[in-house]
Amino acid sequence: MIVERLDAARLAGHQAGLADLLADTVNGGASVGFLAPLDRAEALAWWEERAGDVAAGRLTVWAAHDGDRVLGSVSLAFPAKANSRHRAELVKLMVHPDARGRGLGRGLLTTAEGAAAEAGVTLLHLDTETGSPAEHLYRSAGWTAIGAIPDYAASPDGELRPTTIYYKHVAATALTR
Incomplete structure (x- = not known):
């Protein structure tokens, strides 16, 4: 399994695989x-819209692939405000349903946490559907739940579900952002 950080050019080269991953993840029941x-065209359009943020450094994307298809991804979103440069949001951690249970999610999470620290980020945050399998991953990786917001987002089937907010302090190793 290769985990690769995608610059704008590499993102373009992996957009079809990322679109398949997104569609399969959502259609498999994950709330992202x-x-x-979710059809492939809509998923592809969503990934195409991310290219500007990747090129501008506002979004970092990693893709995990086996050479043939993308099996996982994770991103870090960086705020533009000067008073927020110490933090980032972990977004769209996805593992293809066929690849779950083999440590890929933890590997992607560890990759993003390490990259955040290298970028000078000291605080990460995320939100995830309350009661989802992702909560076990975040808690076991040292993330702290701070509470849930009721009826925050619709699940893939349209049901309003609560979302739990998590944070984690990481040790910055550089201030390069």
């Missing part, structure tokens, strides 16, 4: 901000 059924 989309309703099912």
